[in-house]
Amino acid sequence: MININNVSFSYDKGKTEVLKNISLDIPEKKVTSFIGPSGCGKSTLLRCINRMNDLVETSMITTGQIDVMGQNINSKEVDPIELRKHIGMVFQKYNPFPKSIYDNVAYGLRIQGIKNKKTLDQAVERSLRGAALWDEVKDRLKDSALGLSGGQQQRLCIARAIAVQPKIILMDEPCSALDPIATAKVEELITELREEFTIVIVTHSMQQASRISDHTAFFYLGELIEYGQTDTIFQNPSKKRTEDYISGRFG
Amino acid sequence: MQIQGHILSEFDEALNTLKANTITMATLTQKNVENAFTGLTQRDLSICNQVIADDEEVDQLEIQIDNDSLQIMAKFQPFASDLRLVVASMKVTHNLERISDHAVSIAKRSRKIIKSEDIDEVALIEPAYQQALLMLKNAILCYTEGSTEKALEVLSMEDDLNKFHKIASKSYTKKLEEPSDHYKIFLNLVFITRWIERVGNLSTNIAEDVIFMESAQDIRHGGELEE
Ligand SMILES: Nc1ncnc2c1ncn2[C@@H]1O[C@H](COP(=O)(O)OP(=O)(O)OP(=O)(O)O)[C@@H](O)[C@H]1O
Numbered sequence: 001m002i003n004i005n006n007v008s009f010s011y012d013k014g015k016t017e018v019l020k021n022i023s024l025d026i027p028e029k030k031v032t033s034f035i036g037p038s039g040c041g042k043s044t045l046l047r048c049i050n051r052m053n054d055l056v057e058t059s060m061i062t063t064g065q066i067d068v069m070g071q072n073i074n075s076k077e078v079d080p081i082e083l084r085k086h087i088g089m090v091f092q093k094y095n096p097f098p099k100s101i102y103d104n105v106a107y108g109l110r111i112q113g114i115k116n117k118k119t120l121d122q123a124v125e126r127s128l129r130g131a132a133l134w135d136e137v138k139d140r141l142k143d144s145a146l147g148l149s150g151g152q153q154q155r156l157c158i159a160r161a162i163a164v165q166p167k168i169i170l171m172d173e174p175c176s177a178l179d180p181i182a183t184a185k186v187e188e189l190i191t192e193l194r195e196e197f198t199i200v201i202v203t204h205s206m207q208q209a210s211r212i213s214d215h216t217a218f219f220y221l222g223e224l225i226e227y228g229q230t231d232t233i234f235q236n237p238s239k240k241r242t243e244d245y246i247s248g249r250f251g
Numbered sequence: 252m253q254i255q256g257h258i259l260s261e262f263d264e265a266l267n268t269l270k271a272n273t274i275t276m277a278t279l280t281q282k283n284v285e286n287a288f289t290g291l292t293q294r295d296l297s298i299c300n301q302v303i304a305d306d307e308e309v310d311q312l313e314i315q316i317d318n319d320s321l322q323i324m325a326k327f328q329p330f331a332s333d334l335r336l337v338v339a340s341m342k343v344t345h346n347l348e349r350i351s352d353h354a355v356s357i358a359k360r361s362r363k364i365i366k367s368e369d370i371d372e373v374a375l376i377e378p379a380y381q382q383a384l385l386m387l388k389n390a391i392l393c394y395t396e397g398s399t400e401k402a403l404e405v406l407s408m409e410d411d412l413n414k415f416h417k418i419a420s421k422s423y424t425k426k427l428e429e430p431s432d433h434y435k436i437f438l439n440l441v442f443i444t445r446w447i448e449r450v451g452n453l454s455t456n457i458a459e460d461v462i463f464m465e466s467a468q469d470i471r472h473g474g475e476l477e478e
Pocket residue numbers: 011018036037038039040041042043044045056
């Protein structure tokens with residue numbers, strides 16, 4: 001689904017590389033987590049997948065190629081805006097727009113030019129149900145999204161991401177600001193979303209990675225140290241660095 | 252098995268305590284097995300009684316280790332080799348508890364045997380006993396050192412154990428078929444031989460637990476160890 005082939009990445013026109021020769025194949029309709037110490041490049045790699053790093057002018061992929069669904073995403077023909085329709089993103093700091101719950105979810109569809117009320121209504125309901133939020137908000141769709149709890153706001157952002165029916169959802173520490181119950185709800189949601197979407201999630205919680213992901217990639221100082229089945233990574237990793245990191249040892 | 256080096260030193264301490272308690276329990280268990288045999292062969296009633304009393308301490312340690320393991324899992328949520336150490340220690344402990352129970356059974360039968368007259372045939376169980384004891388000692392050592400190699404050695408000792416067990420129990424059943432004043436003693440010796448064999452079998456379980464702890468491979472029920 002996502003094929004990362006020997007990718008190196010720099011934020012300063014190639015002077016320093018924050019990702020070094022990363023190769024990684026992310027399978028379809030599975031949950032893949034990225035773990036590793038702060039600053040190792042997890043978010044950077046995640047943002048390479050939907051070309052969010054384009055926003056940093058001096059940034060560049062110095063070597064390698066990323067294919068999404070067989071298409072080289074950095075080739076001239078690919079329009080990043082078009083690409084991001086297929087790749088939704090959910091951030092650590094949940095960021096609903098200061099609009100109604102309904103408008104938040106309908107936002108992406110309206111941008112695509114969809115105006116028909118019935119189509120929008122259906123898409124909003126489907127997405128809110130998909131994000132396991134419908135029952136909690138169905139009677140207050142016109143209320144401001146900012147009146148929701150943190151956990152609800154994060155699920156709303158997930159609803160907004162899935163409304164445009166992407167193929168892939170990227171999540172950067174989606175639960176780090178949530179309490180255990182809200183976290184459990186988002187985790188359960190991720191497990192359900194796997195039926196339909198390919199999910200890549202960055203997390204600092206080893207427990208979370210081991211609970212929800214099928215595959216886990218461990219990064220250290222811009223390098224991919226180990227990538228494999230989540231069970232193997234957490235029960236019997238093959239690299240000492242991985243073992244040290246997940247078991248909380250001095251590296 | 253590395254235990255040192257966690258960022259949380261409290262976690263290091265908890266794992267070290269768990270391992271130390273398991274080793275203490277193993278040492279006590281071994282002593283109980285040895286005492287049960289001494290009680291029988293030296294015809295010493297007080298040593299037999301001591302085995303029965305000392306088993307209480309083994310039971311208490313099992314409970315303690317189970318509790319500590321649960322604590323560690325809840326508090327530190329161990330992964331990888333830490334997790335395997337905790338799980339393996341609980342399993343080793345369970346096997347030790349059963350071994351010590353067999354020592355008690357042996358001691359109880361021995362009390363009956365030494366009430367009657369001394370017979371030479373008691374010595375027939377010695378080879379099986381020596382083999383089982385060696386297996387237990389090595390199993391404990393492989394847990395202590397985290398040695399897969401030693402664990403495999405323990406597994407390879409089981410064939411001889413079976414052989415010695417068969418020889419002894421055959422001799423006793425043969426005696427039982429002949430009319431004899433000592434048939435009750437022989438019957439008790441058949442039981443004792445069986446328990447001695449169980450001590451050896453349970454020692455191989457411990458060895459398998461250690462292999463899992465060290466290599467994450469489950470070789471029970473005919474699995475083979477991969478490189
Ligand atoms: N916009 C940027 N401009 C320049 N350098 C950046 C930028 N974003 C990140 N970096 C640098 O790139 C490296 C990798 O950062 P990144 O945010 O990908 O790490 P991370 O693994 O996501 O860390 P964390 O777990 O703290 O979120 C770091 O050294 C960081 O300082």
